[in-house]
Amino acid sequence: MSERVFLDRGARRTVELRTAPDGSIEAVVDGRAQRLRVEPGADGSLRLDGHVAWLTVAGRRTFVTLDGRDHVFEIATARQAGAADHGHASGEVAMPMPGLVLLVAVKQGDAVKRGQPLVVVEAMKMEHTLRAPRDGVVARVAATAGEKADAGRVLVEIGEAE
Amino acid sequence: MFHRVLIANRGEIACRVTATLRTHGIRSIAVYSDADAGALHVRRADEAVRLGPAEARLSYLNIDAILAATRASRAEAIHPGYGFLAESAAFAEAVECAGLVFIGPTPEQARRFGDKRLAREAARQAGVPVVPGFEGADDAALLAAAQKLGYPVVVKAALGGGGKGMTVAGDAGELGEALTSARRVAQAAFGEGSVYLEKRVEHPRHVEVQIVGDGRGEVVHFFERECSLQRRHQKVLEETPSPGASDAVRAAMCEAAVSLARSVQYRGAGTVEFLLAPDDRFYFLEVNTRLQVEHPVTERTTGADLVWWQLVAAAERRLVATQSEIQRTGHAVEVRVYAEDPAQEFLPQAGRLARVAWPKGEHVRVDAGVETGSEVPLHYDPILAKIIVDGPDRATAWQRLAAALDETIVHGVVTNVDFLRALARDPELAAGRFDTTTLEAGFIERYRDVATAPAPDLALVGAALAEARGTSAGSARRVPDPFDTLGTWGRA
Numbered sequence: 001m002s003e004r005v006f007l008d009r010g011a012r013r014t015v016e017l018r019t020a021p022d023g024s025i026e027a028v029v030d031g032r033a034q035r036l037r038v039e040p041g042a043d044g045s046l047r048l049d050g051h052v053a054w055l056t057v058a059g060r061r062t063f064v065t066l067d068g069r070d071h072v073f074e075i076a077t078a079r080q081a082g083a084a085d086h087g088h089a090s091g092e093v094a095m096p097m098p099g100l101v102l103l104v105a106v107k108q109g110d111a112v113k114r115g116q117p118l119v120v121v122e123a124m125k126m127e128h129t130l131r132a133p134r135d136g137v138v139a140r141v142a143a144t145a146g147e148k149a150d151a152g153r154v155l156v157e158i159g160e161a162e
Numbered sequence: 163m164f165h166r167v168l169i170a171n172r173g174e175i176a177c178r179v180t181a182t183l184r185t186h187g188i189r190s191i192a193v194y195s196d197a198d199a200g201a202l203h204v205r206r207a208d209e210a211v212r213l214g215p216a217e218a219r220l221s222y223l224n225i226d227a228i229l230a231a232t233r234a235s236r237a238e239a240i241h242p243g244y245g246f247l248a249e250s251a252a253f254a255e256a257v258e259c260a261g262l263v264f265i266g267p268t269p270e271q272a273r274r275f276g277d278k279r280l281a282r283e284a285a286r287q288a289g290v291p292v293v294p295g296f297e298g299a300d301d302a303a304l305l306a307a308a309q310k311l312g313y314p315v316v317v318k319a320a321l322g323g324g325g326k327g328m329t330v331a332g333d334a335g336e337l338g339e340a341l342t343s344a345r346r347v348a349q350a351a352f353g354e355g356s357v358y359l360e361k362r363v364e365h366p367r368h369v370e371v372q373i374v375g376d377g378r379g380e381v382v383h384f385f386e387r388e389c390s391l392q393r394r395h396q397k398v399l400e401e402t403p404s405p406g407a408s409d410a411v412r413a414a415m416c417e418a419a420v421s422l423a424r425s426v427q428y429r430g431a432g433t434v435e436f437l438l439a440p441d442d443r444f445y446f447l448e449v450n451t452r453l454q455v456e457h458p459v460t461e462r463t464t465g466a467d468l469v470w471w472q473l474v475a476a477a478e479r480r481l482v483a484t485q486s487e488i489q490r491t492g493h494a495v496e497v498r499v500y501a502e503d504p505a506q507e508f509l510p511q512a513g514r515l516a517r518v519a520w521p522k523g524e525h526v527r528v529d530a531g532v533e534t535g536s537e538v539p540l541h542y543d544p545i546l547a548k549i550i551v552d553g554p555d556r557a558t559a560w561q562r563l564a565a566a567l568d569e570t571i572v573h574g575v576v577t578n579v580d581f582l583r584a585l586a587r588d589p590e591l592a593a594g595r596f597d598t599t600t601l602e603a604g605f606i607e608r609y610r611d612v613a614t615a616p617a618p619d620l621a622l623v624g625a626a627l628a629e630a631r632g633t634s635a636g637s638a639r640r641v642p643d644p645f646d647t648l649g650t651w652g653r654a
Binding site for chain 2: 072
C-alpha cells in the first residue's frame with residue numbers, strides 16, 4: 001500500500017499500512033513499525049489494540065479522538081507530501097476570521113523561527129497572535145496595521161531559509 | 163401566562179429557552195440570520211422568523227427587525243437569552259414602548275447596573291461591600307486616588323463588564339497609558355469612554371449569587387456559583403457549591419445579593435458577582451441583569467427551572483416559590499464547549515461539524531446548539547454547548563465530568579474539548595485549589611506544550627485507516643482495501 005502523508009500541526013508524518021496474513025495490521029509510522037489488531041466497535045468507533053478511537057474525515061482534515069486526546073491531521077497536498085523533511089509546513093499565514101489587522105511584527109526578508117509572532121489581529125472582540133508555522137524567511141507581507149481583512153486572506157508568506 | 167414568546171437569540175441558549183416554553187405549552191418563536199437559516203435553534207422552535215443578513219448588527223442586534231418579527235409572529239413577550247441585546251437598556255425600553263413584555267429587568271434597572279459606577283453606588287447604599295476604588299473624570303484626581311488606593315489598580319470602563327475594557331496599572335507611570343488605552347477601548351466598544359478605578363484584589367475567587375425578583379420588592383436567592391476558572395475573563399468551568407466559600411461567607415454573600423436586588427425592587431433573574439479574597443473578605447463586582455450561561459449548575463442542584471422563574475416574574479409579577487422552599491443538594495459542574503483551538507491561542511473556528519456525540523446518563527445534562535451536520539458560522543460567539551454533570555459531592559461530580567468529556571466527540575471543527583478534559587483531570591483543580599489567575603498563570607502554557615507535542619503513532623494509524631476508508635468507498639479508482647472487512651465504523 002502506498003504511503004500516506006499527514007501534517008501534524010505543520011509537521012510531516014508518514015504512515016504505511018498493510019494487512020498481515022493473520023489479519024492484524026502492520027503499520028509503519030515515520031519509519032517505526034508496529035503490528036496491531038483493529039476491530040470495529042458497535043458504536044461507530046474503532047478499537048486499535050483495544051484503544052477506542054473515533055475517526056472522522058472532514059474535507060482535507062482527519063479528526064482523531066484517542067485515549068482522551070483530540071488530534072487533527074491535515075492530509076498533505078502532493079507538494080507538501082513530496083517536500084523534504086525540513087520544509088514541511090505550509091508557509092502561508094492567513095486571516096482566520098474576518099477582523100482587523102492590529103500589528104505586523106515582521107517585514108519581507110526577516111528570518112523567523114517556528115512559533116514567532118507575525119501578525120496580531122482583532123476578531124470576535126479579542127486579540128489573536130498569528131505565529132510562524134515553521135522556520136524560514138518572510139517571502140511576502142500582504143497586511144498593513146489598521147486594515148480590515150476577510151477570512152482566508154493570506155497575510156504573510158514564509159519561504160525557505162537560504 | 164404568555165401564549166407566544168419570541169426568543170431574540172440563537173444557538174444553545176435559544177434551544178434552552180425553547181425547552182421550557184414547550185414544557186409549559188407556550189408557543190416558541192425563533193429568529194435567525196441568513197447564516198443560521200438551517201440552525202438547530204430554528205428547527206427546535208415552533209415558528210421562526212428571518213431577521214436579516216449574517217452580520218449581528220443587521221440581525222441579532224437589530225432592534226427594529228426583532229420588534230417587527232415579534233409583531234409579525236403575534237408574540238406577547240421577548241426572551242433575550244444572554245449576550246446580544248440581553249443587557250441593553252435601550253432594547254428593554256423599545257420592547258416596552260412597543261407594548262410588549264421584556265423578559266428581564268426594567269429598562270431603569272438595566273441602565274443602572276449597566277453603568278458600573280451607578281451599580282457600585284447602588285451596592286454601597288444597600289450596605290454591600292464594593293472593591294475600594296474611585297469614580298472621577300479628571301486625570302490628576304485619578305492619579306491621586308490610585309496613589310491612595312495603592313498599586314496595582316485596575317482601570318475599568320464604566321459601561322464595560324465581564325472584563326471587557328479592563329487594564330491593569332502597576333505604578334503611576336503605567337496609569338497614564340492605562341487610562342488612555344481603557345478610554346479608547348471603551349469609546350470603541352461602548353460608545354462612551356468613561357472609566358473608573360478599582361484596587362486590584364490579589365488572587366481572588368469569582369463567586370456569584372443567583373437571584374430572582376418579582377419587581378415589587380420580593381427577592382430570593384438560589385445560592386452561589388464558583389466561576390474562578392477563567393481565561394481572559396471568560397469563564398470556562400463553573401460549579402456549585404463554591405469550594406472556596408465557607409458557610410459563613412456563603413450566607414453573607416447571599417444576604418448581600420438579596421439586599422442589593424431588594425433595594426431596587428429588581429425584576430426577573432439576575433446574578434450578583436463578587437470577588438472573594440483569600441482573607442474571606444468579599445467585594446461586589448457587578449450585576450448581570452440576565453440569565454447566565456452557567457445557570458444550569460444552579461438548576462441541577464436546586465431543581466428550579468430558572469427560565470420558568472423568569473417567565474412567571476415577567477408575566478405575573480410573582481415568584482414561583484418562597485426562599486425556604488429553595489434547597490440545594492449535591493454538587494454540579496459545567497464546562498463550556500467552544501469552537502476554538504486551545505493550542506492556537508483559542509482562536510475561534512468555523513466550519514461544518516462532521517460528527518457530534520454528546521455524553522449521556524442521568525447525571526449529565528447537555529444544552530447544545532448544534533448537532534452532526536451543523537454549520538458553525540464565524541460571525542458569533544463560538545459556544546457550541548454546555549455540559550453539566552452532577553453528583554452527591556464535589557469529588558464525584560468532577561469524576562463524572564472527566565468521564566462525560568471522554569464520551570464527548572466533536573469532529574469537523576477544532577474545539578476546546580481536549581482542553582476541557584485536561585481541566586477535569588487536573589489534580590490541583592479537582593482538589594479545588596485555584597483562583598481567577600490559575601488558568602493564565604501556567605495551566606494554559608503547560609497545556610499548550612502537551613497539545614502541540616507530536617501526536618502518538620497510534621493516532622496517525624487511526625488517521626490513515628480513516629482516510630483509506632474515506633477515499634476508497636465509492637471511488638472509481640478503487641483499490642482492493644483490507645479495511646473493507648471492518649464494517650460500518652467511522653460513519654458519522
